Amino acid sequence: MNIDLQACYRRRYDVRKRRFADHIYLIRDGSIFEMDEFSNDVWRLCDGSQTVLHTITVMKDRFPDVDSLRIAGLALYTIEFFVEHRLAAAE
Amino acid sequence: MVGTESLGEVSIASLDPAGLQRFASEKLLELISAEQCSTAWVSGSLVERLGNRGSDVDVFVVVEALSSNLPATHKDHDHWTHVFVIGGTRVDIEFWPAAAIDSLARKLHAVCLDDLDVHTYRYLDYWESEFIHRLYVGLPLIHESAFRALLETFDRRLFSRYLFESGIRRFNDAFDDTAGMLASGQSSCAALRARETVETAIDVLMYGSGITNDKAKFRTLKIRRLVECFADYRGYEETLWRFETGLPADPGERLAYAEEALRFAADLTGFVQDRVHALAWTHIGVETGDREHRPSSLLP
Numbered sequence: 001m002n003i004d005l006q007a008c009y010r011r012r013y014d015v016r017k018r019r020f021a022d023h024i025y026l027i028r029d030g031s032i033f034e035m036d037e038f039s040n041d042v043w044r045l046c047d048g049s050q051t052v053l054h055t056i057t058v059m060k061d062r063f064p065d066v067d068s069l070r071i072a073g074l075a076l077y078t079i080e081f082f083v084e085h086r087l088a089a090a091e
Numbered sequence: 092m093v094g095t096e097s098l099g100e101v102s103i104a105s106l107d108p109a110g111l112q113r114f115a116s117e118k119l120l121e122l123i124s125a126e127q128c129s130t131a132w133v134s135g136s137l138v139e140r141l142g143n144r145g146s147d148v149d150v151f152v153v154v155e156a157l158s159s160n161l162p163a164t165h166k167d168h169d170h171w172t173h174v175f176v177i178g179g180t181r182v183d184i185e186f187w188p189a190a191a192i193d194s195l196a197r198k199l200h201a202v203c204l205d206d207l208d209v210h211t212y213r214y215l216d217y218w219e220s221e222f223i224h225r226l227y228v229g230l231p232l233i234h235e236s237a238f239r240a241l242l243e244t245f246d247r248r249l250f251s252r253y254l255f256e257s258g259i260r261r262f263n264d265a266f267d268d269t270a271g272m273l274a275s276g277q278s279s280c281a282a283l284r285a286r287e288t289v290e291t292a293i294d295v296l297m298y299g300s301g302i303t304n305d306k307a308k309f310r311t312l313k314i315r316r317l318v319e320c321f322a323d324y325r326g327y328e329e330t331l332w333r334f335e336t337g338l339p340a341d342p343g344e345r346l347a348y349a350e351e352a353l354r355f356a357a358d359l360t361g362f363v364q365d366r367v368h369a370l371a372w373t374h375i376g377v378e379t380g381d382r383e384h385r386p387s388s389l390l391p
Contacts, residue, residue: 011354011357011358013270013273013350013351013353013354013357014270014273014274014353015357016262016263016266016267016357016360016361017357017360017361017364018259018263018364019361019364019365019368020205020207021205027263028270029270029274040365043361044361044362044365047358
């Protein structure tokens with residue numbers, strides 16, 4: 001899947017988040033997806049106004065000690081996952 | 092016996108909390124002696140300044156046991172109530188045995204909130220959560236040190252978490268209903284249920300902000316109180332009103348209304364869950380850096 005770095009992705013209207021103890025889930029139509037704190041941060045940035053490039057920049061700033069390419073790859077993978085599973089869509 | 096009386100020119104509902112405290116203390120001591128109870132407090136919506144001319148005054152009295160020398164117009168199995176009207180305002184005096192209150196504190200302490208498989212929705216009966224809230228916001232009438240000690244027996248943070256989890260479950264139900272209705276094109280049902288989804292999301296925000304008053308009828312007053320204390324809640328208040336008053340007549344517009352409502356509600360509950368987790372239940376929006384638990388009611 002090609003993710004456009006200039007595109008803005010937005011959480012779908014029928015997805016809700018459930019945080020329970022140390023677990024974070026996304027729930028849509030009976031399907032449950034567990035997130036970690038990294039993907040939760042990316043999820044929050046999928047508000048329809050942030051470009052993918054901006055999301056990557058924010059995530060790099062949050063993890064300054066981690067290799068930038070690794071952060072970018074993880075952020076792109078996370079957004080791809082959201083799109084593939086119809087949790088988020090391009091605006 | 093105390094019957095319907097006139098309070099002269101003074102309306103009880105217009106008294107400030109300190110005035111209510113004095114009034115309730117006088118009336119209580121007309122009925123029983125201070126030696127007959129461990130402690131007592133006045134509470135309810137008038138004390139929280141959420142009430143109105145039609146609101147009751149609620150007085151709670153802790154006794155060693157329910158005995159025939161206590162006045163009572165209703166006798167429930169676990170507590171008795173003496174009701175009278177004065178100056179047009181109803182006063183409920185509830186007598187509670189210390190053992191029943193201790194049992195409630197232990198029940199709250201035993202609530203399991205860290206296991207998804209344990210269903211805690213409605214774990215506390217309505218009167219139980221109301222009793223705890225009214226203790227938190229109560230003003231002592233007799234034996235203040237005993238009142239303070241009683242407060243300490245109820246874990247405030249645990250109660251907030253319980254209300255929050257219950258609110259999240261109500262939100263989940265409303266959200267999933269709405270999403271299903273939307274998927275099936277049930278526009279009118281979806282729009283009305285979406286409005287309830289927004290309301291439950293606002294309730295979650297309030298529980299996460301420290302408010303333990305869970306009466307829906309005061310929802311708009313409670314969010315107003317939060318806005319007065321913390322300006323960053325203003326957007327939530329405005330959005331609540333927009334959804335409350337903006338139900339469209341056109342079926343196509345109803346679907347769009349429901350979608351927008353779900354987005355707002357999901358974003359809000361997602362944000363609040365992250366915040367209360369990050370702050371370990373010391374509550375969101377505190378601008379002073381104070382990490383203490385907020386009071387149960389944000390009195391002006």
